[in-house]
Amino acid sequence: MTDPGDSAIGFELEFEPRVPDLPGGQVVVRRDVEDVLTVLAGDLLVHANNCVRAFGDFHMALSGGSTPLPLYARLMTDPLYRSFPWRRTHLWMVDERRVAEDDERSNYGQIMGYLGIEHSDIPEGNLHPMPVLADDAEDRYQRELEQALAWRERGHDRLDFVLLGMGADAHTASLFPYSPALEVGDRLVAVNEGPSVTPPPRLTLTYPMLNAARFVALLVTGAGKRETIARVRSGGDPRELPVLGIEPVQGTLKWFLDHAACPR
Numbered sequence: 251m252t253d254p255g256d257s258a259i260g261f262e263l264e265f266e267p268r269v270p271d272l273p274g275g276q277v278v279v280r281r282d283v284e285d286v287l288t289v290l291a292g293d294l295l296v297h298a299n300n301c302v303r304a305f306g307d308f309h310m311a312l313s314g315g316s317t318p319l320p321l322y323a324r325l326m327t328d329p330l331y332r333s334f335p336w337r338r339t340h341l342w343m344v345d346e347r348r349v350a351e352d353d354e355r356s357n358y359g360q361i362m363g364y365l366g367i368e369h370s371d372i373p374e375g376n377l378h379p380m381p382v383l384a385d386d387a388e389d390r391y392q393r394e395l396e397q398a399l400a401w402r403e404r405g406h407d408r409l410d411f412v413l414l415g416m417g418a419d420a421h422t423a424s425l426f427p428y429s430p431a432l433e434v435g436d437r438l439v440a441v442n443e444g445p446s447v448t449p450p451p452r453l454t455l456t457y458p459m460l461n462a463a464r465f466v467a468l469l470v471t472g473a474g475k476r477e478t479i480a481r482v483r484s485g486g487d488p489r490e491l492p493v494l495g496i497e498p499v500q501g502t503l504k505w506f507l508d509h510a511a512c513p514r
């Protein structure tokens with residue numbers, strides 16, 4: 251059957267998707283990536299300023315991958331986001347490959363290219379890369395999280411904002427299908443590797459840490475993710491579709507999709 255969004259005669263027919271019912275949260279759908287990012291960046295700005303007003307600072311964890319890079323660029327270049335409270339922001343990593351920071355596969359290295367101190371005003375002491383090359387990396391990062399969050403005067407013990415993506419296999423963060431880190435229920439950070447984990451080995455925040463966050467944004471764009479969104483929409487076992495394990499305990503989960511990612 252012809253896909254209504256694909257045209258054999260050289261122009262795109264208008265396609266208005268039905269907003270897919272996705273588990274656990276609200277779903278925002280916009281025509282293209284730019285429009286999706288406008289909503290997400292707006293939510294992020296409001297939430298960051300609210301947290302700074304309420305708690306004095308703002309702790310956010312960001313993902314790597316290609317999808318969020320235009321968001322990071324937008325935050326830096328669009329005057330609309332000039333009031334972002336960078337000086338009160340702590341930047342954490344959702345996950346990381348165990349490679350040096352100057353390796354092009356390093357999420358932190360990539361994100362710093364957009365949000366580093368020379369661009370964003372984040373104080374150096376508020377940057378929290380994962381110490382991926384240390385043998386005890388997961389223990390160290392857990393301690394760093396516990397200390398930083400516990401010492402907050404108010405609002406402690408939780409990240410304020412987590413930005414997640416989703417792979418075509420429905421992994422999120424570095425929580426891959428049937429991988430060991432999915433089973434970790436008593437730690438905030440875990441090493442992950444195994445047959446389903448795209449190498450190199452990873453370090454990832456665990457479900458308990460991610461699900462404790464105040465606001466979790468799941469940004470999924472592009473036709474390459476459409477089939478996965480269709481699978482996720484029907485629910486299932488989080489071991490097979492790890493993104494289904496994202497269920498904030500007391501926080502908000504919001505999916506951000508463009509039309510291309512929506513099942514037809």
Ligand code: 6PG
Binds near residue numbers: 318346421424
């Ligand atoms: C990473 C991630 C990962 C990512 C998905 C989607 O470091 O790769 O944190 O979970 O969000 O793989 O990646 P894309 O945005 O590149 O599709």
